[in-house]
Amino acid sequence: MSLEPSPSPLNHPIVEQSFAVIDREIGPHRFDPAEYAIARRVIHSTADFEFKDLLRFSEGAISGAIAALQRQIPIVVDVSMVRQGIATMVAKTFCNPIVTAVEAAGAALPGKTLTETGMLRCWEQYPDAIYAIGNAPTALLALCQAAPMATVQPALVIGAPVGFISVLEAKATLAQTPLSQIRVEGRKGGSSVAAAIVNALLVLAWEEHGS
């Protein structure tokens, strides 16, 4: 059984109580303490223990993301619900710029969705950002096709789109790239899940920074 992360003053007492319930109920798992902090926050935000079996972390993804957050790298999100979900924790920690792809799009490029177009515009501007995708599989696919060729790589790609169309394909494509990534396998995911992953990383980065 992994060590449980210590309570953080960044978390509301109710969140810590909720974490204690998850600690009691989760059962055996193979997460290291930092991975568990992320898994636990995702389960907290969904009340769905299935995420224990769906989360995947590439080697060094968490430590790289922590360092990037600490140096105030931008966080690019696909949709505004993810922005809302992280804005409070970002404001309490490193005040990273948050960029919303769908709002950065202007008009959609021919044959592309608005979020996909916006994601490509953001990637051109912030190639080393942290990318958190909770909704648009097209945005994740576009990033997976563009980023691995570039000199500068994203600090992290959070691949957590939800749904029934193109979602499995986009996640499979991400899995095949060398991009530093935290991925939710299967159809599940969503804005709350992507936000929970970012918020857990912010708490980890802040605790390390403060200690």
Next chain:
Amino acid sequence: MSLEPSPSPLNHPIVEQSFAVIDREIGPHRFDPAEYAIARRVIHSTADFEFKDLLRFSEGAISGAIAALQRQIPIVVDVSMVRQGIATMVAKTFCNPIVTAVEAAGAALPGKTLTETGMLRCWEQYPDAIYAIGNAPTALLALCQAAPMATVQPALVIGAPVGFISVLEAKATLAQTPLSQIRVEGRKGGSSVAAAIVNALLVLAWEEHGS
């Protein structure tokens, strides 16, 4: 098997494709067509078929909510993620005012959370609103304690807070009130779920309004 709702021009083609997958996979259920339109949108937003067994509708809840949306009644949400999740569909349909309880709070009342305080303030101002609660069980409890005593009743209470602390209790309290309600039983729920319920109601209200 229920009749499936017709495609709506309010939905992106990918959403309609996603609905078609859910129609094929959901299996037997007891929803009427309007209830199914809501359940299907919740499943679309979570990729979690368990919601089929968790949704509860009080008698007349959907028709009352549809009429209220059509007369542009305010929608009170507990947190800003729910607002973000409904803003686009509200703008495409009846442009109902959206009020976010946690932002309406000012300072928290003694012994109450910020969302609870904000919810009570909103209820005093908009007693006949539609209330959509995706996060804060304290806000749902406060509403359940205040509203049933009043002369004017909310048009609908969407009880979908998520989590491990006070969530079951708040939902059980809602179930015992005579308030017009759509409820998610158990620990599951969340901003995306509350928003999906509102968005499904907006589509139903708009289709009826246009036909």
